[in-house]
Amino acid sequence: MLRSRSQQLEKCERESKKESLPPAGPEVSATNITSCLVLLNCSQLLQGTTEDDRPHNIHLLTHILMPPSAFSSKLGTNYCPRDDEVAEIRAILVGPSTRLKRLDDEIAELNRAIDNLTDERDSVRAYVDAHRALISPVRRLPLDVIQEIFMACTPAHRDCVMSAFEAPVLLGRICSSWRMISLSTPRLWSRLHIAIPARPSQLADDGHRIVNLPGYEEKLTQRLETTKTWLGRSRQCPLSLSVNSENASDAPPGSSALPIAQTLLAFTSRWQHISLHGPTEFLQILSTIAEKDVPMLETLKVKAVRQRRTSALQQTQWGSFGILRGQRLSNVTFNGLSSNPLSFPLRWEHLTSFAIANPHPIVARDMLTSAKVMQMLSGCARIRECQLAADGGSENSTLILPSLHLLHITAAGIVDLTIRHLLNRLSLPELRHFEFFGRAEGNVVDFAPFLAMSTSLETIEIETQTFTKSSLMGLFHALPPTMKHLRIVNSHRRSEWVKALDDEAFSALIPSTNSLAVSCPALQELRIPHCSISDKALLRFITARMAAQPVTLKRVEIGFNREMEVDIRTDIQRFVEDGLKVSITYRPGLIGPKIWQSSPWQGLPDAPSPPLSSVLQVSVDHWNH
Secondary structure: HHHHHHHHHHHHHHHHOOOOOOOOOOOOOOHHHHHHHHHHHHHHHHHHOOOOOOOHHHHHHHHHHOOOOOOOOOOOOOOOHHHHHHHHHHOOOOHHHHHHHHHHHHHHHHHHHHHHHHEEEEEEEHHHHHHHHHHHHHOOOHHHHHHHHHHHHHHOOOOOOOOOOOOOOHHOOHHHHHHHHHHHHHHHHHHHEEEOOOEEEEEEOOEEEEEEOOHHHHHEEEHHHHHHHHHHHOOOEEEEEEEOOOOHHOOOOOHHHHHHHHHHHHHHHHEEEEEEEEEHHHHHHHHOOHHHOOOOOOOOEEEEEEOOOOOOOOOOHHHOHHHHHOOOOEEEEEEEOOOHHHHHOOOOOOOOOEEEEEOOHHHHHHHOEEEHHHHHOOOOOOOOOOEEEEOOOOOOOOOOOOOEEEEEEEOOOOHHHHHOHHHHHOOOOOOOEEEOOOOOOOOOOHHHHHHOOOOOEEEEEEEEEHHHHHHHHHHHHHHHOOOOOOEEOOOOOOOHHOOOHHHHHHHOOOOOOOOOOOOOOOEEEEEEEEEOEEEEEEHHHHHHHOOOOOOOOEEEEHHHHHHEEEOOOHHHHHHHHOOOOOEEEEEEEEEOOOOOOOOOOOOOOOOOOOOOOEEEEEEEEOOOO
């Protein structure tokens, strides 16, 4: 390529010597035309040249266009000319200098013309754009269509937050007409997440906690006033509300959560979905609500945190809670329960979802035996989702729950007894999602009978402290072929429990060319937030799964409790390019000082991540976003 271009340029040079460049002037002669054609030919030679060719060709072109110089061999060197040569060089530069000035003047004139055209273009564009905006299709949309678009902008999986970074507040900051529409659409304001700001505090020299309030009362007052304004805009729409006070255990009696909770009492007739996470004083407020006060209530979730300054376990008299007798109440969750759930005045036959999460140990041991859980579930013919903590107990007859598709069990006592006396006594033909937590303390656990009856199971979540290595491998082999999502957690993060899942146990999930039997042949997603398998074992798993036919694996999320040992990113890049989503995180466990912050997303699962100064970790890139 370079040689052919050079040959063409040399041909141009020979032609240019025949017709030297004419002096500047208005005359148009054959010489001028020939020179212009030479210039045009030379400019075309530069088109299509590579970056490597271009500097050489430009040098040749410059040699063609400028008159020959006796000092060509000295150009670009450190040569120092004599006095007589200086005069000769100045004489050579007279013509080119004049031409250079003329070219600069022409360029300046062209730039002024371009600037004038640009200004004119901008004026015309502004005129056109302003008129086009008048006929923009969005201006002609009916009001009800715009309102539906606004509703689609709000989060579908949770309540809206008090933030200008998302709808509905954001929609009111685009233009005045959108603000009017958003304020006149009550449904936009019918869902609200209220994050009660954490009370900043510090320790005095004597170790006692003292409250430090600068800016805190103002923030609390702002949240309270925003709550009133927000709910006022909802008019008569059913309400979905969630309140989160994560510092409830440190809050003194008469805490900051109460004013907001009391404000919500004025809207009980429109409560539809309510979630309360705060001090036990929330329960006192709930006890004042009668059945007739909540005609729309469908969902009630309560996480009452006992404050450190209060006495030990106190029994709550749930029998007097009229709110639990709501005619439409079908979804109930209690977190941190300190009472016997059998004493709840619920309409059990109406329940479709019931959960008792993290009960007090006394409740789990004495009030939630397998027998009592079976008794409770027997009255829930419509139950679809269930989360319970249970202890071992006497055997019962088999209980059929034809609609249950989600089951979460926490074994409060002996895991094996909970499995034999509860799980193996349940017939769940529609079960799709199963979660089990509990510490086996070395006892042998066997889920095979339960899994054999769960022929439609697609998702399972377990924790490693339930298993020994052998029982974990047995679970993997017993999983039904319908399994699509597998999550293995380690809630205590203790190394002795994590070791149940080592390379040998993990190999049960790796397809083998020597065996036709494959555990979880339809597996689409594997999530292990804390594990100690090797990088090579993970690579073997991904490679084997992606080589299987048909390929089902779509997502892998692994969190290692160590630093990287072998970099496998290059090896799995080809699978990522084929669509596999991979997230691998290495955590050395370095924790920095906490930073006080008041986020409106507090308590939500998709809350923005804390700043890097709060949690320090080493991460491998997420190749797919």
